Amino acid sequence: MRRLRKILIWAALSAFAVAFIYPFIWLLSASFKPRSEVFDHRILPETFTFDNYIQVWQEAPLALWMFNTLLVTVLAATAVTITSAMVAWGFAYFRFPGRNALFGLLLATMMLPGAVTMVPVFLIWNSLGMVGTLTPLWAQNLFGSAFYIFLLRQFFMGLPREPFEAAKIDGANNWTIFTRMALPLCKPAVVVTLLFEFQAAWTDLMRPLIYLRDSSMFTVPRGLKALLDQFGFGGEWHWEIVMTASVITTIPMIILFFLGQKHFVKGIATTGSKG
Amino acid sequence: MRTMRFIETRAALLFISPWIIGFLIFTAWPVINSAYLSLTDYDVINDPSFIGFDNYVTLFEDPKVGLALRNTFLFTVMSVPIQLVVSLGLALLLNSATRATGFFRTAFFLPKMTPPVAVGILLLMLFNGQNGLINGFLGIFGIDGPAWTTDPAWIKPGLVLMSLWTVGASVVIILAALRGVPQELYDSALVDGAGWWRRTLRITVPMISPTLFFLFIVDSINALQSFTEAYTAFFGAGNTTYSNDAALFYAIYLFQQAFEFLHMGYASALAWLLFIVIMAITGVQFLVTRRFVHYEGGNP
Secondary structure: OHHHHHHHHHHHHHHHHHHHHHHHHHHHHHOOOOHHHOOOOOOOOOOOOOHHHHHHHHHOOHHHHHHHHHHHHHHHHHHHHHHHHHHHHHHHHOOOOOHHHHHHHHHHHHOOOHHHHHHHHHHHHHHOOOOOOOHHHOHHHHHOOHHHHHHHHHHHHOOOOHHHHHHHHOOOOHHHHHHHHHHHHOHHHHHHHHHHHHHHHHHOOHHHHHHOOOHHHOOHHHHHHHHHHHHHHOOOOOHHHHHHHHHHHHHHHHHHHHHHHHHHHHHHHHHHHOO | OHHHHHHHHHHHHHHHHHHHHHHHHHHHHHHHHHHHHOOEEOOOOOOOEEOOOHHHHHHHHOHHHHHHHHHHHHHHHHHHHHHHHHHHHHHHHHHHOOOOHHHHHHHHHHHHHOOHHHHHHHHHHHOOOOOOHHHHHHHHOOOOOOOOOOOHHHHHHHHHHHHHOOOHHHHHHHHHHHHOOOHHHHHHHHHOOOOHHHHHHHHHHHHOHHHHHHHHHHHHHHHHOOOHHHHHHHOOOOOOOOOHHHHOOHHHHHHHHHHHOOOHHHHHHHHHHHHHHHHHHHHHHHHHHHHHOOOOOOOO
């Protein structure tokens, strides 16, 4: 009975795993097929070709898009991590009048839908002449982000205070305590923040749609959407190009996941348990 | 003593100053400005002209607003419960598996790493009415699949099914909650002769109900604002072949009004309506589901 149950569970899990992974494999294999075979359901291409990759490379400035995206994501992730950690430490370690009210305000901002601030924030960047540049995609992160501040504060709150007080008595200033003691202790939470924001910035489509005008400034998702508009809706469907570009867009995320798998899973698991 | 307190406060304010500045520039001011703009007619080029509540009146007469609200609401009502049930089922399966759990967890989580634009494109291909993979699969059972991406009646079900592909994060969250249920509860239930179903319904689900509640609220808020997948697949330059109206979500219509038609004032009014709708729905969800959520330390 137990054995049968185990086999059933394993079979069900395997079936689901196939359903979840199969689209990747299908997409990957289609990117190596000539146009006429893209939609056949064979996993191994009958005619194996690199033409799609060459064609995508010629049709779109992919290397440039990759560079833009990398620049934006690295700036966005480091900026938000450093400032969010600072703010989180400010809320976690110090006692000051109005602390709870300010933190409540911070939590309240998480509930405000992005749509409400979308237009006025665009107008701010517009009046600064920054529309059409990459700056609006990351510069806001210099001011921290409520969700990460919350996440990091939870972590800081879990640290014992004694070592920090001791260091203070020994004459260490607040900045040294934060950078030399607190930050290294909360490395897992810092890594989670970096990974989450890297993913968010890499996959974002709405902001690039709003702020980028010239295709030489595009990020990869924005470029992918442009390719779909051009080779899909624009007339004859060139699925092979769109699919191949999708594969190229997805690969960096998969690599990131395998590099940071442990932290990703842990970070996501702890996100929900605070509910 | 007073000076100590002053020094501490000053230090704290220095640490939190980035957020305070950011809040003033990127939240407080935009919220005020958005409220003002919603009372104006503004196209970015000319100065905003004050028109009172006209935008809000237009909003109730605009058939597209009703359509977008209905679409968004239907999508939310369909996708959120199904996502919850599927992710709970997968998490329960994973929790009772003994080997290769790491592999399965990775398999379920991977789609979450796919950029939403790519998910939108994948949707167009997997659900393609003529030769997509989904209809090919249904064909094995002799089922003639619908034209998911072109038939207005099937566009939302297609989007819902596609959204199931990315439940991986919820699975991981629920799994973490399942691991936290004390084993003693199951042991005593086993002694009482409770079967698997009974144990799941009477112990597991109540014990993880705070997590399920959290996911229910967060998923609903996200579904009400969904944009990228549907926009990628059904909107954009030169797209006239597809039945856009069935996929016109509220966030998409708002985006179009603001950045394609440059109706900044009207878009601001739309944003405030969305805010009110989300608050109202979340409030109702809190009131209705709160009773079913069990907290170990008693309800707060």
